[in-house]
Amino acid sequence: MLLENRQITSDAVIANNADLGIAWDGDFDRCFFFDENGDFVDNYYLIGLLSERLLANHPNSSIVHDPRLVWNTQEEVKKNSGVPMLSKAGHSFIKEVMRENNAIYGGEMSGHHYFRDFYYSDSGMIPWLLLLQSISESGKTLSELVSERVRKYPISGEINTTVENPKQLLETIKSHYQQYDPAIDDLDGYSFDFKTWRFNLRMSNTEPLVRLNVESRENQKLMEDKTKEILGLIDQHK
Secondary structure: OOHHHOHHHHHHHHHOOOOOEEEEOOOOOEEEEEOOOOOEEOHHHHHHHHHHHHHHHOOOOEEEEOOOOOHHHHHHHHHOOOEEEEOOOOHHHHHHHHHHHOOOEEEOOOOEEEEHHHOOEEOOOHHHHHHHHHHHHHOOOHHHHHHHHHHHOOEOOOEEEEOOOHHHHHHHHHHHHHOOOOEEEOOOOEEEEOOOEEEEEEEOOOOOEEEEEEEEOOOHHHHHHHHHHHHHHHHHHO
């Protein structure tokens, strides 16, 4: 959800002393959440939270997620007796992997949430019902439900940069970071895993953009420093 579009919902939560805020996109197939303080909750953390809720009734099920940010999702799914499965971002790819593995749920950072019992389609209504159930049964606020996840895996949020040749830029960034011997995955763009931090850099399918996501393990400063480092390299070569 764009930063400039968040304030109206945040203000409404605070003004009405609400337990949470919900915003939808124009066709209601995506939903976004704000906690009781009016703070935006990144969908990355919602994927793990919804997975926990669904796995409580469907243990050992598969959960499909995209590769932009992965550590929190994989930890939460495994902790709750599920099987995390990576898929390239995009509804056609997510649905295909879900069907192949009879996955109970699929989540994307973009705010799309897919459900096996909803014909493997995305819904902007089911997530908030599941989230309200978690809040009601746990007796915790939304901020309390996600605070530990946010602390353990700080993230940059998706940063989009317009570039002249996205494909060439990805190869330049890959060449630069190979010297540090990360684990590299090319399922969707390039994902680089350095054990204490990782990032995914991918091209837009429709625009001359590259999309960057960075996460770390319990180290906000490391995440911020590495985000600046990568953006600096992108600026040099864009």
